[in-house]
Every structure is written in structure tokens, then in C-alpha cells.
Amino acid sequence: MLYALLIYETPDDFARRDSRVESDAYAGAWRAYHRALLDAGIFVGGKPLDAPETATTVRLRESKTEIQDGPYSNTKEQLGGFTLLELPSLDAALEWAARCPAAAYGVVEVRPIAVEMEPRVTVANSN
Amino acid sequence: MQTRTDEPAHRAVEAVARESYGRLVALLAARTRDVAGAEDALADALVAALTTWPRDGIPKNPQGWLLTAARNRLLDHARHQQVHELSTPTLKLMTREFDETADPDRWPDERLKLLFVCAHPAIDPNIHTPLMLQTVLGLDAVAIGRALLVAPKTIGQRLVRAKTKIRQARIAFEIPTADQIPERLEAVLNAIYAAYGNSWEDASGAGQRITELGQEAIWLARVLREQIPNDPEVRGLLALMLYCEARRPARRGAGGRFVPLSEQDPKDWRMPMIEEAEGELTSAFQMQRPGRYQIEAAIQSVHAERAHTGRTDAAAIAAFYDQLMQLAPSIGGAVARAAAHAEVRGPEAGLTLLDQIDSQAVISYQPYWAVRAHFLRQLGRPDAAADAYDRAIGLSDDPAVRTFLTEHRNSLTPQ
Numbered sequence: 001m002l003y004a005l006l007i008y009e010t011p012d013d014f015a016r017r018d019s020r021v022e023s024d025a026y027a028g029a030w031r032a033y034h035r036a037l038l039d040a041g042i043f044v045g046g047k048p049l050d051a052p053e054t055a056t057t058v059r060l061r062e063s064k065t066e067i068q069d070g071p072y073s074n075t076k077e078q079l080g081g082f083t084l085l086e087l088p089s090l091d092a093a094l095e096w097a098a099r100c101p102a103a104a105y106g107v108v109e110v111r112p113i114a115v116e117m118e119p120r121v122t123v124a125n126s127n
Numbered sequence: 128m129q130t131r132t133d134e135p136a137h138r139a140v141e142a143v144a145r146e147s148y149g150r151l152v153a154l155l156a157a158r159t160r161d162v163a164g165a166e167d168a169l170a171d172a173l174v175a176a177l178t179t180w181p182r183d184g185i186p187k188n189p190q191g192w193l194l195t196a197a198r199n200r201l202l203d204h205a206r207h208q209q210v211h212e213l214s215t216p217t218l219k220l221m222t223r224e225f226d227e228t229a230d231p232d233r234w235p236d237e238r239l240k241l242l243f244v245c246a247h248p249a250i251d252p253n254i255h256t257p258l259m260l261q262t263v264l265g266l267d268a269v270a271i272g273r274a275l276l277v278a279p280k281t282i283g284q285r286l287v288r289a290k291t292k293i294r295q296a297r298i299a300f301e302i303p304t305a306d307q308i309p310e311r312l313e314a315v316l317n318a319i320y321a322a323y324g325n326s327w328e329d330a331s332g333a334g335q336r337i338t339e340l341g342q343e344a345i346w347l348a349r350v351l352r353e354q355i356p357n358d359p360e361v362r363g364l365l366a367l368m369l370y371c372e373a374r375r376p377a378r379r380g381a382g383g384r385f386v387p388l389s390e391q392d393p394k395d396w397r398m399p400m401i402e403e404a405e406g407e408l409t410s411a412f413q414m415q416r417p418g419r420y421q422i423e424a425a426i427q428s429v430h431a432e433r434a435h436t437g438r439t440d441a442a443a444i445a446a447f448y449d450q451l452m453q454l455a456p457s458i459g460g461a462v463a464r465a466a467a468h469a470e471v472r473g474p475e476a477g478l479t480l481l482d483q484i485d486s487q488a489v490i491s492y493q494p495y496w497a498v499r500a501h502f503l504r505q506l507g508r509p510d511a512a513a514d515a516y517d518r519a520i521g522l523s524d525d526p527a528v529r530t531f532l533t534e535h536r537n538s539l540t541p542q
Contacts, residue, residue: 028533029520036521040491094276095524104526 002044002086002113003093009080009106014051029101036099037085046083077107084113136180143189144173148265149350151190153237155197157300162244162262163290164201172196238263239354240300242347246314247298254289255318257282263350264343274322274340312355316364316420319347323368341372352407359411363421366411369404370427373397385527393434401431419455422447441470458488462495474502493522497532509539 016022030048037043055071071078080102087093090112097108148169155165172193186192245258257275260266268286272279292298303311323344348365355361377395380386408424426447433439448464461484469477481499489495500515516536523529 025533028517028536029529032517032519032521034521035517036491039518039521090281091277094278098276098524099522101529103524104529 001088001090002084002115003090004111004113005046005083005085005093005097005100006079006109006111007081007083007100007102007106008077008109009102010077013102013106014078014080017051026101033099033101037083037096042085042087042096044084044086046081048081049079052078080106136185137177139185139189140173140176140180143176143193144265147190147193149238149241149263151194151197152262152265153241153300154194155201157237157240159201159205159294160297160300161290161294162241163287163294164204165197166262168197168200168204169193171200237300238350239302242315242351243303243311244293244298244300246311246318247293248311248314249296249298250289250292251285252314252317254285255314256321257286258289259315259318259347260322260340260343261286263347266343308355308358312358312360315351316360319344319351320364320368320420322347323371341368341375344368345372357414359414359416360418360420362407362411363418363424366404366407367420367424367427369400369407370424370431373400373404373431379527383527385525385531387531388430389439396431396434398434401434404428404431417450417454419451422451422454426451439470441467445471458484458492459494462489462492462498466498466501469502474505478502478506491522493519496522497528500532500535504535504539509541512536513539 013026016026034043052071057068057070057072059066059068083100085093085096087096090110093110093112097103097110100108102108151169152162152165155168156162159165175196176189176193180186241263242259245262246255250258257271257277260271260274261268268279268283271277272282275282322340324340345365345368348361348368351361352365373396374388374391376397377391377393378386404424405428408421408428411421411424426444429440429443429447445464445467448460448467452460452464462481465477465480465484468480478499481495481502484495496515496519500512500519503509503512503515513536516532516539520529520532520536523532
């Protein structure tokens with residue numbers, strides 16, 4: 001089963017990435033976690049996202065494209081990255097979510113990949 | 128929100144629910160074997176109490192009131208539904224039994240039967256602990272999910288399935304016969320210990336989740352000990368949890384810092400709890416039937432002696448771990464045994480023991496990497512130690528432990 005861990009962080013957390021004092025601890029915890037995912041052989045993919053200020057949202061309404069500066073949601077916690085894991089059960093996913101550094105300061109949302117939907121919305125690789 | 132005047136009555140409902148939930152569910156379900164039905168009836172009775180007690184006053188016998196109210200719901204429901212599984216003679220018997228048990232002091236304590244039902248071999252072992260927490264203690268799926276790190280919805284579904292199984296398979300509400308007790312009791316003890324948190328004895332696993340259910344697990348063990356005073360493992364488990372619970376205040380230092388056992392100040396330990404544990408363990412040993420929980424308690428007892436002697440008898444601890452691994456081998460035990468032997472014979476010996484553990488089994492086992500890092504650091508191998516620290520940090524789910532390990536990693540001196 002594939003599970004996505006969606007990592008939500010506060011503005012303070014995003015700021016910590018750039019703080020010289022704190023960024024080592026922040027990056028160290030994440031590097032260690034990533035390493036644990038690799039060692040366990042469950043890491044399928046994932047990336048950190050740049051700060052929400054860099055986001056731009058796009059909507060097409062009545063044939064007009066609306067471009068807006070900033071992220072879509074107005075919440076304090078913003079999506080800061082995602083990880084895709086291959087795991088046997090939701091329980092296992094929750095265990096790995098608890099180990100995620102963001103669980104201690106932000107929020108980690110665990111979402112199963114929509115297995116039934118996937119073949120209907122994807123095409124086979126042609127090469 | 129409740130109005131102020133309602134508060135005493137609400138507190139009374141809460142208190143009696145907390146104290147008597149398991150007893151009431153057990154009494155209600157003993158004959159029907161329908162745990163879910165009993166819980167529903169009790170829930171209805173509790174809701175009724177919340178409206179009636181503030182208006183009419185708290186009854187003299189709150190438990191009796193709830194039992195009567197729940198019983199009436201149950202009988203009404205049974206009659207309405209014409210439940211096939213429930214014969215008329217059973218209904219009559221139930222009514223009579225209920226009438227005879229109006230006085231709570233004369234109720235048989237059915238909680239023990241309920242514990243054995245929850246840990247019955249016909250029920251998936253993974254659900255033993257949640258089932259006990261819900262039916263005996265009345266915890267809801269959200270609280271159980273939080274403590275055991277399982278999604279509440281999943282827990283809810285599994286609980287429903289287990290209760291259906293109890294009813295449909297007609298699992299008997301009875302105390303197992305003497306020859307069945309050892310086998311069946313083990314499942315009960317394991318479920319209680321799982322509620323407490325298995326990882327406690329691990330070298331650095333300080334899991335916050337453990338704290339949530341500690342008191343409840345100890346309470347269940349006390350119920351068990353009252354009912355089966357002659358089983359040494361029951362007392363061993365109770366002693367083990369009391370020793371660990373006694374050290375809880377010492378596990379966190381200023382600002383929530385993680386404090387490992389070896390650095391804890393015994394002045395922060397709760398001595399009355401340790402004394403109670405000593406008493407339980409002594410009685411257990413006198414029965415001369417050693418077991419896993421007695422040995423684990425004995426290990427904690429050696430640690431507790433530091434409060435009196437100022438030192439830790441590392442050789443005694445190592446010997447107990449050897450015994451434990453022969454009796455009940457586990458990965459956690461093997462890692463702790465390596466740590467214990469390193470205290471006696473040095474980090475090299477500890478590392479050798481760690482290397483004997485199946486490497487596949489420890490890939491995601493945090494304590495193994497924390498202990499390994501500690502050995503490598505002592506052996507003056509900073510690069511390998513840093514690597515092991517990283518793995519331990521990546522596997523920690525407690526921020527305080529993560530901070531503790533990170534500080535140790537960062538203080539490694541390069542070769």
C-alpha cells in the first residue's frame with residue numbers, strides 16, 4: 001500500500017530553515033529521518049517544498065485565467081513537503097508519521113493513495 | 128457547556144463511570160455475552176443519569192441506579208428484538224439475577240471474566256489490548272488510538288468485529304479452569320503490559336504515549352491481583368509497572384529534557400510506589416515459579432536499589448537479562464542485555480552481543496541504534512558512532528529523545 005505523508009509547517013518552522021543557529025538541528029533531524037526511511041526500504045519518493053511565499057495559484061474561471069500571489073489555503077500551517085511510502089498498513093504509516101520531525105512541531109497528514117482511482121486517471125508508459 | 132449547578136451531579140456520573148464501567152459492563156454482558164449491547168445499555172443509562180441526577184439529586188447508590196437503568200434497557204431491547212440467541216429462560220434468569228444484585232457490595236466481581244473474554248485465543252491478539260481498554264475501562268476509540276498509535280476509525284471497526292465475534296462465537300464469560308489459566312493468563316498480562324507500553328525497558332525509548340495509559344494499566348493489574356493472588360506473574364507485572372511508574376517524574380529534566388535512567392536522581396523517584404513494588408515482587412518470588420514479568424521486575428528492582436546504596440549492581444542486571452533471554456527472547460531484551468553486559472565488561476563486549484542480533488530485525492528498531500552509537504562513542508570510533516546516532520535520531524518519535532541524541536552526536540570528537 002502506498003501512503004502519502006503530507007507535512008504541514010508553521011511560518012516559524014519555515015523561518016527555521018534559514019536561521020543559521022537552528023537550521024543544522026532542523027536539517028539534521030530531517031536527514032536522519034530520510035535515512036531511516038531509506039534503510040527500512042519503504043521510501044518511494046518525496047520532496048521538500050519551498051516556503052509558501054513562493055507559491056502562485058492558478059484558476060480558470062469563465063475562460064479567464066486568474067493568477068494570484070501566495071498559497072491556496074489561508075491556514076497558519078502550510079504544506080512544507082511530502083513523502084510517499086510503501087507500507088503494509090495504515091498503522092505502519094502512523095508509526096512512521098510519528099517519527100517524522102514535523103510531527104513534533106507541525107502536523108503530518110497521512111493519506112492513502114487512491115488505488116482504485118489510479119488506473120482510471122493514468123496511462124501506461126509508452127516506452 | 129454545563130451550567131455550574133450541574134457540576135456535582137456531572138462529576139458524580141463521571142466518577143461512577145470511571146470506577147464502575149468495567150464492573151457494570153461485565154455484569155450486564157455476563158449472561159448475554161453481548162458486550163456491545165451491554166455497552167450501549169450502559170451508555171444510555173449514563174446519558175439518563177446526566178439528565179436525571181442534576182434534577183433529582185445524586186442517588187444514594189449510583190452504581191445500583193446505573194445497573195438498574197442499563198438492565199431495563201437491555202431487557203426492553205431483548206424483548207423488542209426477540210433476539211434469537213437469547214432464550215426466554217435466559218431472560219428470566221437475567222431478571223432474577225439482576226434483582227438479586229441490587230446491592231453493589233454483594234455483586235460478584237465480573238471484571239476478571241471480562242478480562243479473560245477480551246484476551247480469548249479466538250480473538251485476534253492485536254485487538255486484546257484495545258478491547259480491554261474499552262470494555263473494562265470505558266476508554267473511547269480516540270483515546271485508545273492516540274495511545275496505541277492506531278487510527279480511531281480502524282480501532283472502532285476492529286472493536287466492533289471483536290465484539291460481534293464474542294457474541295456470535297458464544298465465547299463464555301467465565302474464569303478459565305486451573306489448567307487453562309497459565310496459557311490464558313499470559314494473553315491477559317501481555318495485553319495489560321502493551322497498554323502500559325512495552326518500550327519502557329528499552330535503553331532510550333521514552334515514548335510519551337506510554338504516560339497516557341500508565342495509570343489504567345496499573346489499575347487493571349491490581350484488579351487481576353485481587354482476583355488471582357496466587358499467581359506470581361500477575362504480581363511480577365504489577366511490580367514491574369510500579370517500578371517504572373515510580374521513576375516517571377525523574378525521566379524529564381528542566382525544559383522537558385530527556386534524562387536517561389543512569390543519570391536520574393533517585394530523590395525524584397516515588398519511594399512509596401517502589402516499596403509497594405518490592406512487596407509484590409517478594410511475594411511473587413516466594414511462590415518459586417519464575418517468569419518473564421518477575422525477571423523484568425527484578426531488573427527494575429536492582430535499578431531501584433540505587434536509591435539506598437547509591438550504586439547499581441550491573442552484574443546482577445546482566446545475569447537477569449541472560450535469564451530473561453532464555454525464558455522469553457525478544458529483540459528489545461537482546462538489546463537491553465547487550466547494554467547490561469557492556470556495563471560489566473565494557474563496550475567491546477556489548478558491541479559483540481549487538482552484532483549477534485539479526486540485522487534485518489533491527490533496521491527500524493530505535494533502541495538498537497541508540498545503544499550501538501553509545502558503544503561506538505565509548506570505543507573512540509566517532510564516524511561509526513555518528514552514523515549510528517543518525518539512524519537512532521531518524522527512528523525516534525519523542526522530540527526530547529531526538530534532542531538528547533542529537534546533542535550526543537554533535538559532541539563527538541573527531542579522530
